Amino acid sequence: MRRSSASSGRSSLAPMRVHVKSDMGGNVRRPSAAASSSASHRQSGVPRPWSNFGRQSFGRLSTGSSTGIPRASNIRGKSMGMGMAASQRRSSAYGKSRLGDSIKDPRKLSDRSLQHRMTKDIIEFLSMQGFPHQISQKLMSPPTTKLFTAIVQFLYGHLDPCFQIVKKFEEEIPRIFKDLRYPFPLSKSQMFTIGTPHTWPHILGALHWLLQLVKYSMRVDGDKLMFNEDFESNSENKILFEYSSAAYKCFLEGNDDMMTQYDTRMEEELRASGIKAEDLQTLATENMKLQEELEQLEKQEDPLIVATKLRDQLKKDAKQLQDHLAKLEAQKSGLTQDALRLEEELQLKRQELESEQKENVRLQQIFDTQEFSPMDVELMNRQRQQLSMTLDDLNKEIERLEQQCWELEMKQSKQREQMQSVVQEYNLLARQLKLIPPTAENAHGVDYEMRLVFNAGSTANQVAMVDFVGTIKPALIQMRKQIADTCHSIEAARLTEEESLEQITDMINDKREELGLMETRLRRIEEELDHKKEMMSREYKKHADEVQDVQNQLQEMRLTHQQLEAKKDEALQELQDLHQAAVGRVQDWEREETEYVDFMIQCVELVCAHQDKIQDHFSSLQSQAMATLQETQQTEIPTSKLLSDTAAHQ
Incomplete structure (x- = not known):
């Protein structure tokens, strides 16, 4: 059986x-x-x-x-x-x-007590089952890759005695847990970082899960499962x-x-x-x-293949429908925007038409009810034309002032961009020369990086330069010249703005005088035309608001002038700081140059002394060689005749 x-x-x-x-x-x-x-x-x-x-x-x-x-x-x-x-x-x-x-692991694997308990269970089981390697709490906190691989092979050997890790362990171990239906994924990258603090708790949880699986398999009767x-x-x-x-x-x-x-x-x-x-x-x-x-x-054909083909076709159809739907949505959005724009234009035209109709009605009423002579009407028309011309002149002046402000802002923005590009170029060169960061080879712990921070919400620039030191003296001189040129240009711009401000002030005074005349004429017209008093009062308030706007713009220009003055003072102070830093750096270089010269002189003296010793030793060796050569030459060399006589004598 x-x-x-x-x-x-x-x-x-x-x-x-x-x-x-x-x-x-x-x-x-x-x-x-x-x-x-x-x-x-x-x-x-x-x-x-x-x-x-x-x-x-x-x-x-x-x-x-x-x-x-x-x-x-x-x-x-x-x-x-x-x-x-x-x-x-x-x-x-x-x-x-x-x-x-992916489902969330209900175990609190980051808990130290849980990790300690899991490690203890694994060590006890391995010790009782005769684990062939040395195991301890210290070695398991965390273990090496070799020890971890041996533990997995030993535990899985209770489930499959013929199991051996013959391939790459980083691919084999995740496959084992996947085949055992471990509910949480193990990646290949985790196998390379077993000992890291963020990886070891998950690996320990999987190892403890495998231990529980082995214990359960040892308690279960296999025959009861099969029969x-x-x-x-x-x-x-x-x-x-x-x-x-x-x-x-x-x-x-x-x-x-x-x-x-x-x-x-x-x-x-x-x-x-x-x-x-x-x-x-x-x-x-x-x-x-x-x-x-x-x-x-x-x-029959495999239903899975048929379903796969159908799924791919449905995916393609869905993608095409989504693309078509996106195009329709974009077209719909464009048409909606066009409709809204046309609706707004139509509404504006209707409002303009309504206002024109009201104005015509009002003028018709005035025309029907007026009791003035043609001369009075002509006088009022001339006055109205003069007021319109004055209003046009004021509007043109306001536009000119706004254009000047805009040009100044654009000029300031271009200057900011130029400064940022110069600083970036300097930092790039400093990095190439290994001066940035402070831990670089040539930095020697000094922060050579230049940083620009513009104060948002203000027209003036507040530039932060942290411990800036020039690399070479000519560069510092060139930088100082550039700063001086910038100061001159700012000063010239300031003088130009002051002249413009004086001109604008004179023009405003003239306009105020004209405004007084207009008010006098307005009062005379109010005495003559009581029924137009309210209308002329509104026009007067309108002109007063325009004058107030001009005054506000003048105040803003004054604030801008003050900010330019503050910027000039800051630039001068930065120039002085840079000059002092450059002088200190030059002194340091001169001191280092003196030390290097002394060191080179000492080295040259040592080399010369060593050369003299070698020359003396060489002369002595040469004299010894000559003496040996002379002794060798003076020694009598046996001739063939002497050798034959010696042989006959013997």
């Missing part, structure tokens, strides 16, 4: 399913409803210990048919599609939802299981001759257990129908 092969203490809970090919024969009895129910309750993979997430087991949910015999992996049908859909629905609580939102309590008492299931196991074994061994014997034996056992031949024939017929249905399903 197959049950005897799985002991209660086996360390692996891998699936023990029997896959039956469609060509194994047709005499397979369909199990009863109880057998189907018991088969559907078998767990495929490693069970999960957590109960708060809803499922009782880990691993993939079964996608087999309802007959209790799983189909081959290459079969695509409705039952598999439904199983995959059910698996996706049931496992949606662990991974990302269909909307793409329920009714398996022994149900003879039909027992016969079917033994037949399926033996037939699959023959199929793997390629022994097709034994299939007939197994079919005959199964029929005899089923008859002996009380099953009628009619039932066997019915099951055989139903099996043939199922095989035909299976062949038809295999010939």
Whole structure:
């Protein structure tokens, strides 16, 4: 019996399913409803210990048919599609939802006490199970990549004894947790930064989850998962299981001759257990129908591919519709704006028409009710023309003043842009020369960076220069010349503005005198024309408001003049500060130059002394060599005659 092969203490809970090919024969009895129910309750993979997430087991949910015999992996049908859909629905609580939102980890992994408890549990388990490496609380706070990889391999070895990390660990470990359906994702980048404070709590949580999984798998009886309590008492299931196991074994061994014997034996056992031949024939017929249905399903196109194509087509259609909708929205917005603009223009035209009509009515009433002579009317017309000309002159003067103010603002804005570009160029050159930041190579702890801060809401510039020191003396001289030129230009502009202000003041005085004459004429007209007193009073108030506006503009120009004076004082003060800093820097350079000259003189003296010593030593060596050469030359060299005489004598 197959049950005897799985002991209660086996360390692996891998699936023990029997896959039956469609060509194994047709005499397979369909199990009863109880057998189907018991088969559907078998767990495929490693069970999960957590109960708060809803499922009782880990691993993939079964996608087999309802007959209790799983189909081959290459079969695509409705039952598999439904199983995959059910698996996706049931496992949606662990991974990302269909909307793409990741679930939040309910564990407070940043809590130090929780981290300490998890680490303690891992160390205790590893110590009890004979972990081959040294382990301690200190080594786990946090561990090295090598130690972490060894721990994962040791823990996962209890689930799969044949497991070895042969590929890159940063790819293999996240795949392991994904296969085990760990509800929270582990990225490849986290494997490279295991010891960082923001990564280690999540890695520790995953490691503790794997530890709980291993503990649960060690407590669970594998036989109870594979064979329920009714398996022994149900003879039909027992016969079917033994037949399926033996037939699959023959199929793997390629022994097709034994299939007939197994079919005959199964029929005899089923008859002996009380099953009628009619039932066997019915099951055989139903099996043939199922095989035909299976062949038809295999010939059909994969529903997943069809659905994928349909999804891609729908995405393209949706994108085209969105683009078209965006174009229509843009066109609608443009048409709406045009309609609003035309509506506003129409409203303005209506208001102008209404005002003109009212003015015509008023003038007609005045014309109908007037009791003056033609000379009086002509006099009033001349006075009205004079007032209109005066009003036009005032309006032109106001426009001229506004134009001058605008030109001054534009000039000031251009000057700001020029200053910013100069400062940026200076900072860029300083960075290239390694003077910025203060920690740069040539900075020596001094902040050489120039910063410009313009005070918003005011026409004057407040420029902050923090510890600015020129790089070289000619640059400082050139900068001083530029500042002097700027001061001269500002002074010239100030003088020009003062002259303009005097001219404007004279013009205002003239206008005031003219205004007095106008008021006198207005009072005379009011005495003569009582019914126009209110109208002329309104015109007088209007002219008075215009004069007040001119006075306000004069006051603003005075404030601008004061601000220019303040800016001039600030520029002069900055020039003095820069001059003092430049003088100090020049003194420092002169002192450093003196030190460098003294150092070079000392070095030259040392080099000359060393050269003299070498020259003396060389002279002594040369004299010794000459003496040795002379001694060698004076030594008598034996000749051939002397050698022959010596030989004859001997």
